Amino acid sequence: MSTLAEFAEDLARRSDAQLARLLVRRPDAMSPPVANLADLATRLTSAHSISLALESLNLPALQTLARWPFPPGHECLPTLHELALVIAAPSSADDADPRRCMPVTAVTLALGEAFALESGAFESQPPAPQLMSVSRVLRDNAAGSAIESLLRHVNVLMEHVYISPIDSLRGGRIGVRTVRKLSKDLGVEESGLSFYLELAAEARLIHFHPAEQQWWAADHSWPHRDRAEQWLRLVGAWLHCTHCPGGNPLDGMRAIAPVHIRSVALSAVLALAGKDHVAPAPESVVDLLRWRHPLHIDFLAQHVPEILHEMEILGITGAGSPSAPGRALVAELDGAASATRPGVTVGTLATSAPATTTALAALLPAPIKHFVVQGDLTAVAPGFLSPEVSSSLRRMAEPEGHGAAGIFRFSQNSLEAAMTSGMRAHSIREFLNTHSSTTVPQSLDYLITAAAIRIEATGPLLPQAPRPEARKRHKPGPGVVHSRPAGPTEAEIAAQITRLRSQPTWGARDTGESGPALVMEELRQAVRTGSAIWLRAVTGQGEVERVLVRPVSLAAGMLRARTVLGDRERRFSIHRIMATETTEQDQEGAPHG
Structure with missing residues (x-):
């Protein structure tokens, strides 16, 4: 499996265009911006970032990730490498392939056995549709x-x-x-x-x-x-x-x-x-x-x-x-x-x-602005009525039916409601004469007059005043619909890449986001191999101690280990471990916690 150091080196070998594509496809990795490539590698291997990246993959890509070592020339590998889910590390001298691909360790841990392949089960194409x-x-x-x-x-x-x-x-x-x-x-x-x-x-x-x-x-x-x-x-x-x-x-x-x-x-x-x-x-x-x-x-x-x-x-x-x-x-x-x-x-x-x-x-048929007023006190729209005309007509007549050709029925109650809301008899007649393709029936004209008399008899004709609270209404929403927050802009990506190129791959020891990640990586490695490792940890009294231990398990934020000198079991809270140091001579230039 890959190490964080190998992952950071893979990122460093990428061109600016490749880094830009990576940040476009995985924008969470630079929110907020990172200080160096090691911190970027750490951000990309976080559980949240890995989960978001895996969600974008189809079935063949997930099956490919689950079948390492990868077959040479597999069609999914370029996409997986672009997403930084696999890394291309320099190969050994006797390797026929000039580069070897391996999955990022955090990806393997996240997938588990969910997409392990049975013989002949690889699905390179979607099923035929009906x-x-x-x-x-x-x-x-x-x-x-x-x-x-x-x-x-x-x-x-x-x-x-x-x-x-x-x-x-x-x-x-x-x-x-x-x-x-x-x-x-x-x-x-x-x-x-x-x-x-x-x-x-x-x-x-x-x-x-x-x-x-x-x-x-x-x-x-x-x-x-x-x-x-x-x-x-x-x-x-x-x-x-x-x-x-x-x-x-x-x-x-x-x-x-x-x-x-x-x-x-x-x-x-x-x-x-x-x-x-x-x-x-x-x-x-x-x-x-x-x-x-x-x-x-x-x-x-x-x-x-x-x-x-x-x-x-x-x-x-x-x-x-x-x-x-x-x-x-x-x-x-x-x-x-x-x-x-x-x-x-x-x-x-x-x-x-x-x-x-x-x-x-x-x-859609073109909207119309006319209707037919009939002797039975109905107005019939022979098509899609324009919203402005429809809105005014609905204020003075009750709609009937719900088809494309609207039917509206006038009554004394509907006309009185229109006048109560601010319309006057002359404005109603003017509207009907303008938009009716037939002469307004005398029966409807009488009904308008009766409604006006009734309103005048019951009180002054004034538009309904809005409630005080209505004056405090929020401003109308914008005329566009926004999606979820968009990813970084081209300028932000360019600034991030410039910053990454201007800094060493690794920052100062024990600083940045990569420091704790390196500590966890070396602890897991020591647990797997049973090897001894130096810990620098803070005691309960606030003092810093350096102790050589052989890690046994790492779970629930706690390291269980046995001391090399004295062979006694100790437990360390992960948040108290400041750094680790392997007992073997580090390779030149390879960082450790």
Whole structure:
């Protein structure tokens, strides 16, 4: 197995470009920046850093790590070396291969026997998928209908929140009664309402006000945004959502997913579908995820069905096949990320995603600003009504039905409610005359007059004043959706590499992060070989002693050893051991604790 000294030497032999790629792929290693290459090696071998690196590996890479000595020329070795999970050390003179690879010791300890191979079990390729052909028409119709329904329901939810904030329990969790009432008012199933509420919160359209124990609107410009921008923002919120699917809506105690579950599931669906109009079977998605993310497959397999259903609701897929907007969005995200830095979000493309916008326009009918007012006191919108017109119409008429062609019914109660909220009879008539493609029926005109008389008789017509607390509302959230904190910038990486090159590989003895790591390494080595080692440790009285011992075990922060002189057992707390020194002559230039 490799030693920390060999690992540091491997890092020192890398070019600046290789170090930069390493720091991009393992950004935790320079947070905060390290002083020298030995400290970088120590940081890279920490349990947390190794765990993060192993999570990015597919099944063949993990199986390769578990089968050392490695077969020559294995295709996974360059990637594993780039990630600093294996090192390439100078070989002995009689070795035919000019360099020999070995796994980093911390990697071997972390893997254990989890991916030990049986004979002939190496999986170099993912399993063959099960694919179902889907016609372009079926896919586009399903995706377009889903996107239209998504935007309509979110807009209706926001109109509701603008007028009446959503009551919640402590911490933002919404109670069962509130969910049922909202579900009935908005005309959606409770499960669908939970999804829309969570999506609105993730997209920062609503925010929780602790003092009022309510959810308030956070973006009052939402109804006036273009539909493509709305869809991009909602999908961006979904992609970067860290909560596990399901559960009570807006519950702050919901479990956090160990991976970007939605991003990895979408990537798997796109990889399986390729450029064809096909829908991969859920089992095939799970099989590919098992090959790509074996360390998280139990969690992923549990939530794949829910994630695939959410893709259908969002219109990312239609009838199980990736939609044109879904493909265009991912392509533009990938292009932006490769052209700039990792961590590019959907929000940054909200106004610069031409391919996605074009794909959406092809699926969605153009918004209309007119409706038909009928003699039965209903207004019928023969298509997707623009958000501005729809919002005003909903203030004066009750919506009926929940299809793409909206139906709104006027009544004296609905008109009185509109006037109570600040609208006047003449503004209602002006709105109807402007947007109705037919003449306003006399019966509706009489109803408007009756509502105005009733309001005037009951008191002065004044807009409802906002509550004092409303003036203290938080500022609207930003118009972009942020991902988890991005990795270091190019300038930060360049500064870190410059610092590493300007310092010796090893710092002063007993200083820096590498000192304690060297002590632990030499102690483990002494336990394995049964060899004697000098310890410099602090006694209970605060004095420093130097004693020659033969370590027996190292566990739970305690070293158990027998003294060479006197042959008696002693126990040392690891935090009291300042340094170690082998009894053999050190090689020239090789550091020790």
